Amino acid sequence: MEYASIINFLEKIGKIANLDEAELELLKTPQHIHQAELEVSGKKYPAFRVQHNNARGPFKGGIRFHPEVNLDEVKALAFWMSLKTATADIPLGGGKGGITVNPKELSKEEIEELSRAYVKAFYKVIGPQVDIPAPDVYTTPEIMAWIRDEYEKLVGEKAPGVITGKPIEAGGSLVRDIATALGGVYVLEEAMKKIGLSEKTVAVQGFGNAGMNAAKLLAERGFNVVAVSDSKGGILNNNGLNIGELIKTKSETGSVVNYSDAEKISNAELLELDVAVLVPSALANVITAENAGNVKAKVVVELANGPTTSGADEILHSNNVLVLPDILANAGGVTVSYFEWLQNNEDYYWDAETVKTKLKEKMISAFEQIWQKYSGSEHDFRTNTYVLAVKKILDAERARGRL
Numbered sequence: 001m002e003y004a005s006i007i008n009f010l011e012k013i014g015k016i017a018n019l020d021e022a023e024l025e026l027l028k029t030p031q032h033i034h035q036a037e038l039e040v041s042g043k044k045y046p047a048f049r050v051q052h053n054n055a056r057g058p059f060k061g062g063i064r065f066h067p068e069v070n071l072d073e074v075k076a077l078a079f080w081m082s083l084k085t086a087t088a089d090i091p092l093g094g095g096k097g098g099i100t101v102n103p104k105e106l107s108k109e110e111i112e113e114l115s116r117a118y119v120k121a122f123y124k125v126i127g128p129q130v131d132i133p134a135p136d137v138y139t140t141p142e143i144m145a146w147i148r149d150e151y152e153k154l155v156g157e158k159a160p161g162v163i164t165g166k167p168i169e170a171g172g173s174l175v176r177d178i179a180t181a182l183g184g185v186y187v188l189e190e191a192m193k194k195i196g197l198s199e200k201t202v203a204v205q206g207f208g209n210a211g212m213n214a215a216k217l218l219a220e221r222g223f224n225v226v227a228v229s230d231s232k233g234g235i236l237n238n239n240g241l242n243i244g245e246l247i248k249t250k251s252e253t254g255s256v257v258n259y260s261d262a263e264k265i266s267n268a269e270l271l272e273l274d275v276a277v278l279v280p281s282a283l284a285n286v287i288t289a290e291n292a293g294n295v296k297a298k299v300v301v302e303l304a305n306g307p308t309t310s311g312a313d314e315i316l317h318s319n320n321v322l323v324l325p326d327i328l329a330n331a332g333g334v335t336v337s338y339f340e341w342l343q344n345n346e347d348y349y350w351d352a353e354t355v356k357t358k359l360k361e362k363m364i365s366a367f368e369q370i371w372q373k374y375s376g377s378e379h380d381f382r383t384n385t386y387v388l389a390v391k392k393i394l395d396a397e398r399a400r401g402r403l
């Protein structure tokens, strides 16, 4: 994702929401950009922390370890986090971090050293009431625990709320591991009630954390998951897949394509299947102006970030396909991060049922706010989601007297 596309996007939203120049400028400009060069085993790695907006609360967003991380992308992702926390209606702002590194080329010890070096570079600008990082692409709960440990060493006090997505034994929250998928499922069920959709066939693209848990949760709730895929390809059985068996196949053989009781299909074919619900949970830009006209699903749940291009959006909208956009559909992750932070700050830990109940309340109320704005509006559900998020940020800026 490029920052230039954020600028284009903001211009479009600005027209719909009647934003003035000062408001647009504020949204386009991250509040702080922090950069460093980290050294591990004689090699140098560029590292970033971008703090986009904190009008609604401390900056919040993951740290990505990936060879393609660059400042432009981190800026764009920090902006999306401001929108996501506003959409989820949690009292946090938006930020993002990253290190340009291929973690697969490093030993575990080197990854730990790199993670600790990141904290040494940025500990003065993060903190439980300032900026709270979390996992993102290729960063794990274990890394979060190292980051907490290093931060506490440097500031000389206990501070579990400096980072979320930690393992349970290091101050993590129950349910955080399935939170992205579960949040998406809650929103989907609510949306189906609104549009009166009772057909429960599903295709899930991607079988990582989000896709696998979505397939599992949906099957448990009586949906008929007929197709799934991963990077090696997809499988289809119109009578339904046995998700338990499928998870076993994936962990034993590395791919869902080795599941025996199904026919093989491509990732592209999966998107065009005759199902009620489509759940893109892997890559960006998979539903495009070229294939959007062939999407037969009535609802698309974006568990991946940015799976639908803007050209595709218009086609889906005119074909009456309801797209539940990423900043709502996958906001369950950051919402349970917020719960983790609350539990850390109070030093009081909730049971799994409590976390699930509170997540459900949050997701449904976020969905309901947008639905009310969307019904009767000439714009699609995504546009309404973005306009509402941007307005919440600007209202908070105004209330503080910064605008």
Ligand code: GLU
Pocket: 060, 061, 062, 063, 084, 132, 133, 134, 135, 136, 137, 164, 165, 330, 331, 333, 334, 335, 337
């Ligand atoms: N990286 C995740 C996201 O993009 C989680 C962020 C968080 O939990 O703070 O939503």
